Amino acid sequence: MKPHITIITLGVKDLQRSINFYENGLNLPRKEGPEGIAFFKMTGTMLSLYPRDKLAEDISISAEGAGFQGFTLAHNVASLSEVDQTLEEAVAAGAELVKPGQKVFWGGYSGYFRDPDGFYWEIAHNPFL
Amino acid sequence: MKPHITIITLGVKDLQRSINFYENGLNLPRKEGPEGIAFFKMTGTMLSLYPRDKLAEDISISAEGAGFQGFTLAHNVASLSEVDQTLEEAVAAGAELVKPGQKVFWGGYSGYFRDPDGFYWEIAHNPFL
Numbered sequence: 001m002k003p004h005i006t007i008i009t010l011g012v013k014d015l016q017r018s019i020n021f022y023e024n025g026l027n028l029p030r031k032e033g034p035e036g037i038a039f040f041k042m043t044g045t046m047l048s049l050y051p052r053d054k055l056a057e058d059i060s061i062s063a064e065g066a067g068f069q070g071f072t073l074a075h076n077v078a079s080l081s082e083v084d085q086t087l088e089e090a091v092a093a094g095a096e097l098v099k100p101g102q103k104v105f106w107g108g109y110s111g112y113f114r115d116p117d118g119f120y121w122e123i124a125h126n127p128f129l
Numbered sequence: 130m131k132p133h134i135t136i137i138t139l140g141v142k143d144l145q146r147s148i149n150f151y152e153n154g155l156n157l158p159r160k161e162g163p164e165g166i167a168f169f170k171m172t173g174t175m176l177s178l179y180p181r182d183k184l185a186e187d188i189s190i191s192a193e194g195a196g197f198q199g200f201t202l203a204h205n206v207a208s209l210s211e212v213d214q215t216l217e218e219a220v221a222a223g224a225e226l227v228k229p230g231q232k233v234f235w236g237g238y239s240g241y242f243r244d245p246d247g248f249y250w251e252i253a254h255n256p257f258l
Contacts, residue, residue: 001155001215003171006253007203008137026130034235042132045173056197059241059249060228065196068185070246074136086130099189106163112188117199120188124135 005045008073011052011063012117018049021116025093052117072112074122076129080109086123087111134174137202140181141246147178150245154222181246201241203251205258209238215252216240
């Protein structure tokens with residue numbers, strides 16, 4: 001397999017609420033596309049939002065599931081203050097602050113927010129990068 | 130927030146099993162790094178594997194969770210036969226074939242495999258790209 005992830009699709013409960021959060025709240029650039037799904041043009045892997053039930057249906061599995069979804073998305077920024085600022089921006093957009101920006105064991109500074117569907121984003125500054 | 134996902138981290142039950150799957154089974158290029166975590170150099174967002182318990186601890190939440198994890202990773206390839214071939218490669222590496230390659234409603238051809246921790250990868254060919 002070639003080392004490339006084309007798209008990360010988040011299965012969401014309320015597509016319009018999630019579009020509002022990512023497009024209007026976090027100012028991610030939405031791509032034009034068909035109704036019923038949203039794509040955001042990112043410099044790395046593309047982000048997509050799709051109703052959770054339909055995503056499970058596309059895989060052909062049950063949509064049932066609860067608790068920690070077992071993964072995180074990390075967004076790296078250039079400074080400590082940009083970590084705090086990005087977390088504030090997310091909270092203003094409707095995210096929940098889970099872990100405020102703080103020095104972490106690997107030598108950087110990071111915090112986490114939870115999006116409207118319970119997906120975790122780490123906002124991090126890594127001074128070694 | 131700038132439109133960039135730096136890393137997607139999958140929280141895994143058995144780190145060595147998952148490293149075997151992605152590094153030896155799928156031939157993803159592993160980056161050198163500290164013990165206890167694995168990074169794979171991808172052309173898009175970087176993939177990382179980290180024990181699920183420790184990932185939850187890092188966020189400061191409970192690791193409890195079950196069922197569909199609510200997201201998918203898509204890997205696009207250049208042809209229909211490459212979809213089938215990549216799914217076979219994943220199965221040979223220990224993945225479970227969930228949905229064999231088939232024509233899908235949006236006009237492409239895709240299938241899904243499930244990795245050792247139940248994460249879903251879509252292998253897709255999109256003739257419109």
